[in-house]
Amino acid sequence: MKxxxxxxxxxxxxxxxxxxxxxxxxxxxxxxVYFTSDQNVIDFWTNVVKPKFEAAHAGITLNLVDGGDGxxxxxxxxxxxxxxxxxADPQADLFEGYDTRVNAGAIDKGLFVDFAAAGLSNYSKxxxxxxxxxxxxxxxxxxxxxxYDTTKLDPASVPKTWADLVTWIKANPxxxxxxxPNKGGSGGNFVxxxxxxxxxxxxxxxxxxxxxxxxxxxxxxxxxxxxNDLAPSLFEGGAYTSGNTQSLQLLGxxxxxxxxxxxxxxxxxxxxxxxxxxxxxxxxxxxxLPGGFTYIAVLSNGANKDSALLLADFLLTEEIQSAVxxxxxxxxxxxxxxxxxxxxxxxxxxxxxxIPTFPGGKWETAINDGWYRAVAPNVDPAS
Amino acid sequence: xTTTDAGALAPAPTQRKRPxxxxxVAAPVLLVLWLIIWPIISAVIQTLWxxxxxxxxxxxxxxxxxxxxxxxxRANLAITLWTTGVCAIFLLIxxxxxxxxxxxxxxxIAAYVQGLAIxxxxxxxxxxxxAFIRVLGPNGTVDLLLNSVGLPKIKSPYLTPWxxxxxxxxxxxxxxxxxxxxxxxxxSNQAIEAARDVGAGRFALLRHIILPRISNSILVAISFAxxxxxxxxxxxxxxxxxxxxxxxxxxxxxFRDLFDPTNAITQAVITFGFCIVFGLxxxxxxxxxxxx
Numbered sequence: 245m246k247x248x249x250x251x252x253x254x255x256x257x258x259x260x261x262x263x264x265x266x267x268x269x270x271x272x273x274x275x276x277v278y279f280t281s282d283q284n285v286i287d288f289w290t291n292v293v294k295p296k297f298e299a300a301h302a303g304i305t306l307n308l309v310d311g312g313d314g315x316x317x318x319x320x321x322x323x324x325x326x327x328x329x330x331x332a333d334p335q336a337d338l339f340e341g342y343d344t345r346v347n348a349g350a351i352d353k354g355l356f357v358d359f360a361a362a363g364l365s366n367y368s369k370x371x372x373x374x375x376x377x378x379x380x381x382x383x384x385x386x387x388x389x390x391x392y393d394t395t396k397l398d399p400a401s402v403p404k405t406w407a408d409l410v411t412w413i414k415a416n417p418x419x420x421x422x423x424x425p426n427k428g429g430s431g432g433n434f435v436x437x438x439x440x441x442x443x444x445x446x447x448x449x450x451x452x453x454x455x456x457x458x459x460x461x462x463x464x465x466x467x468x469x470x471x472n473d474l475a476p477s478l479f480e481g482g483a484y485t486s487g488n489t490q491s492l493q494l495l496g497x498x499x500x501x502x503x504x505x506x507x508x509x510x511x512x513x514x515x516x517x518x519x520x521x522x523x524x525x526x527x528x529x530x531x532x533l534p535g536g537f538t539y540i541a542v543l544s545n546g547a548n549k550d551s552a553l554l555l556a557d558f559l560l561t562e563e564i565q566s567a568v569x570x571x572x573x574x575x576x577x578x579x580x581x582x583x584x585x586x587x588x589x590x591x592x593x594x595x596x597x598x599i600p601t602f603p604g605g606k607w608e609t610a611i612n613d614g615w616y617r618a619v620a621p622n623v624d625p626a627s
Numbered sequence: 628x629t630t631t632d633a634g635a636l637a638p639a640p641t642q643r644k645r646p647x648x649x650x651x652v653a654a655p656v657l658l659v660l661w662l663i664i665w666p667i668i669s670a671v672i673q674t675l676w677x678x679x680x681x682x683x684x685x686x687x688x689x690x691x692x693x694x695x696x697x698x699x700x701r702a703n704l705a706i707t708l709w710t711t712g713v714c715a716i717f718l719l720i721x722x723x724x725x726x727x728x729x730x731x732x733x734x735x736i737a738a739y740v741q742g743l744a745i746x747x748x749x750x751x752x753x754x755x756x757x758a759f760i761r762v763l764g765p766n767g768t769v770d771l772l773l774n775s776v777g778l779p780k781i782k783s784p785y786l787t788p789w790x791x792x793x794x795x796x797x798x799x800x801x802x803x804x805x806x807x808x809x810x811x812x813x814x815s816n817q818a819i820e821a822a823r824d825v826g827a828g829r830f831a832l833l834r835h836i837i838l839p840r841i842s843n844s845i846l847v848a849i850s851f852a853x854x855x856x857x858x859x860x861x862x863x864x865x866x867x868x869x870x871x872x873x874x875x876x877x878x879x880x881x882f883r884d885l886f887d888p889t890n891a892i893t894q895a896v897i898t899f900g901f902c903i904v905f906g907l908x909x910x911x912x913x914x915x916x917x918x919x
Contacts, residue, residue, distance in 0.1 A: 315883045424869050426884040479765075483786035484869040490760065499765035609885050616880075617699050620870030 273304050275548050275555055278311040278320050280341035281538065282488070284512045286310055288572045289340075296567075297558050304551045311339075314346070321347040321355070328355050328545045337546035338555060341538045343604065344379040351379055357542040362553055366560035369578040371537070373601075380539035382577040383559040384568045387527070387535030387599045388433040391495060391510045392502040394524040405530040406441050410470075412502075414477045419501040421479035421494055424620070426612040428488035433534040434504040435471065435615055436602040442467040445531045447600040455606040464610065468618040475619065484620065492518060504533060511573030535599040537577060575599070667899065674893045690893040702871040704897070710792055710863070710873060711856045715849050717796045718803050722848070725800075726807035727837070730814070748801035752794070756865035759794055760785055790866030791873065795856050802855075803848045810844020811837070843912045850909040857902050874898045 279286050286308060294306045311317035317339050324334035325347050344356045356379035359367060367381075374382030390409070392402060396419075403409040413420045423431035443449055443463050450463070475482035479500050485491045491503040492510070496519050505513075505525075513519040527533065540559070542552045558564065565576040566587055576583055677687045694700045729741050747755075762768045764785040773780060784790045814837050822836050860875035867873060872880070874894060882891035 426880060480783075480786060485786070486865050486867075486869075490865070493757075493760060494765065497761075497764065497766040612880075612884050616870055616872075620868075621699070621702070 273548065273551065274307050275304065275337045275551050276307045276309060276335060276546075277338045277340060277555075278309050278317045278336055278342075280311055280314045280317045280339070282509065283310075284509060285340070285538075285572065287512075288567075292567045292571050293559070293564060296563060297555060300558065301551070301554060304548075304554070306555070314341075314343070317342060318346045321350065324543050324545065325350050325353070325355050328353060333547055334543055334545055335547075337543055337548045337552040339541045339543075342380070342541045343539070344377065344541045345605070351377070354544055357544050357549065357553065359542075359556070362542075362556075364553065364557040364560070366557050366578070369560055369582045371577060371579045373599075374537040374539075374577055376537075376539065379541055381541070381556055381560075382537035382539050383556075383564075384572065384577050385535060385537045385575040385599060387507050387575065388430050388437075388504050388533040389507050389510060389525045389527050390502055390533070391492075391505040391519070392524050392526065393495065393498060393520075394522045396498075396501045397524075399524050399526075402524065402526050403528075404526065405528060406437065407530075409528065410474065413474055416501065417477040418479050418481070420474075420477070420503070421483060421485055421491060421500050422504050423485040423487055423491050425615050427486050428491075429536070430488045430491060430504045430506050430509075431484065432611070433536075433602070435467070435611060436534045437528070437531070437600075438470050439464060439467040439602070439611070440531055440534070440600065442470055447531075447534075447602070450603050450607065452603040452605040452607070455603075455610070457610075460607070460610045460614075464614050465618075468614060471615075471619045495519060495523070507535070507575075508573040532599055534602045536601045538574075670892050670896055670899075674889060674896055677889065690889050691897075693890065694893055694897060699870070700877075700894070703874060703877045706788060706871040707857060707874045707898075708901075710788060710795070711853050713792050714795050714799070714856050715853055717792070718799055718852050719845070719849065721796065722800060722803040722807055723845075726804050726811055727833075729804070729808055730811040744804045745801045747797050747799075750798075752798055752861040753865070755794060755798060756862055759790070759866060763790075763793070785866060786868050788868060790868075791859070791863040794862040794866050795859055798862065799852045799855060803852055806848040806851065807841065807844055810841035810847075813844075814840045843916065846908055846912050850905040850912075853905045854902050857905075858898060 277289070279289075289306070289308050294308065298305055311320060320334075320336050321339065321342070321344075324336055326332075327334040344351055347355065350356065358378045359381045360378035364381075370382055371385075374385065376382070390402075403412045422434040425432035425435045439450075440447060443466075478484075479494070485494060488506060488509055492505060492513050494500050495503045495505075496513075507525070510519065510523070510525060514521065514523050540556060542549065542556055546552055560578055562582060562584065565578050565583060568574045568576055569583070569587055580588055674690050675686060675688065676684050677689065679685045725740065725744050729737055729744070750758075760767065763781070763783060765783045766780075767783070770780045770783075784793055818836055819832060822832055827835070858875050859873065860879065863873040864876040864879075867876070874897075878891050878894045878898070881887050881894060
């Protein structure tokens with residue numbers, strides 16, 4: 245009897261302890277960094293940023309957390325916003341690859357540090373092209389390139405303009421595929437390049453603020469018509485992969501000859517053997533496929549805000565910015581003048597001085613939904 | 628002696644234990660109310676009690692009207708119903724023979740077959756998806772094998788509606804086989820031998836002896852499979868075509884990429900409406916089994 249009583253009470257105590265609300269606090273000197281980016285970026289932080297930063301700042305360590313994707317980290321942002329209201333600890337300090345606009349009202353309430361006023365010593369180095377809103381700090385850029393199989397397509401005859409690309413796709417049916425615009429940006433930026441093409445190749449025509457349903461209708465309809473025109477010549481007569489990785493896989497399996505791919509992802513795929521050595525990369529010369537800058541945000545109520553700002557400043561140093569080029573295969577968030585001359589020379593051919601970018605905000609949803617309704621159903625479900 | 632012993636046993640305290648029993652079921656029932664029933668009710672309310680332009684809220688069925696009038700949404704619902712139906716038929720065709728074999732075979736191979744049939748249960752669907760692309764995808768393993776003996780390539784089901792069908796059928800084999808197998812446990816060997824004695828052939832046995840006894844299990848197995856397939860996400864997302872999409876990826880995209888919770892919840896309520904029909908099948912068959 246006694247033993248049974250003991251067992252029951254022991255079990256009850258254990259259960260009580262486990263269901264008790266766990267009071268967790270961010271550890272002192274540990275910067276919690278949340279990522280929206282893919283694994284290759286987290287690897288870059290683990291192998292390059294973390295050891296360099298920790299060596300330079302004794303007593304501060306980085307805790308790198310994969311937040312999955314934008315909405316995944318947005319949930320952490322919502323938690324931080326709630327913590328701001330109640331004065332609690334958000335248990336997060338820095339968000340990588342983040343758009344501070346997604347948490348409604350967060351900027352007005354001062355959830356994010358205003359970098360223009362934060363006094364970072366390297367702030368003036370940031371590429372003016374990357375300037376967005378002061379709560380976002382660009383630290384790296386990435387562009388979409390065309391990755392192709394040099395055993396099937398001679399690098400000398402690879403298309404270098406949009407018109408050549410369209411001609412090539414139509415002349416080689418089934419050899420090109422891009423992924424759905426909302427699932428990984430490589431296909432999304434291919435679609436955006438088509439939108440530029442249909443609107444006079446002028447990236448300045450589109451801004452976050454000039455979205456109206458009428459303008460979107462007028463600008464997007466001809467672009468979707470162009471993409472529909474391409475669809476029968478795509479892989480399987482109009483199939484679209486569901487992510488960047490799946491496109492790389494199809495190129496790796498030699499099922500297609502050419503795909504749009506992120507520069508950093510394609511370079512690490514070649515380095516890891518996911519794509520063969522014979523993979524070629526090319527950028528369109530009339531107007532590049534769009535890319536974009538990746539921004540970080542620092543929480544103003546984070547327990548390690550000052551350390552996080554040190555880290556933000558550290559990211560803009562030449563040491564890390566050069567590593568973005570050499571290790572990650574991206575391009576720097578700072579102006580090219582702040583990159584060493586030999587690197588600038590070495591990468592001049594691959595990375596043009598300007599990358600067209602497409603605004604997000606309402607354009608994003610208009611393009612995503614419009615593409616699914618106007619272009620994707622081209623696939624005959626019976627085929 | 629025995630009678631006095633039996634008489635010495637304490638009478639079963641029926642009345643006194645009742646509150647304890649009720650308390651024991653209260654926890655799961657409350658959890659179900661809180662985590663399942665309440666979200667359903669709140670979802671239905673959120674889709675019917677919509678914000679008006681002047682800031683208030685009013686009863687409206689406009690989000691349902693939009694779904695019904697939108698050919699794109701209807702096509703997504705249709706492909707979901709098609710996929711679910713085709714999967715259910717394939718599951719029955721594949722799993723019933725496996726279950727019959729496992730029930731009536733005494734050989735050692737049966738154990739291996741059972742292991743093989745249960746195996747998909749332990750494979751996460753994201754791994755299954757990428758393995759599928761490797762094996763059945765373009766220039767995948769099957770193509771390589773066919774090519775090595777001089778045969779033409781297959782037409783890959785990857786990125787067509789048949790991609791998710793193949794993946795979902797494979798994924799649902801274990802549960803279906805297990806449920807059918809438990810149903811076949813109700814078929815006694817005596818009944819089968821008796822039927823054989825009076826000269827029943829194999830198909831007569833199946834039709835008149837086995838199927839009537841396991842019809843309930845078939846219904847349960849199909850309802851379970853259908854419930855899982857209807858709201859499947861990973862396999863249709865990775866293996867299926869961009870459009871039409873199944874309801875799972877469609878809801879997720881509406882919610883997270885289009886930032887449109889009202890329409891996403893409407894899609895969820897409509898999906899729930901279809902699933903509850905199969906849920907009722909299941910509840911009905913469980914209730915039927917309870918009453919002797």
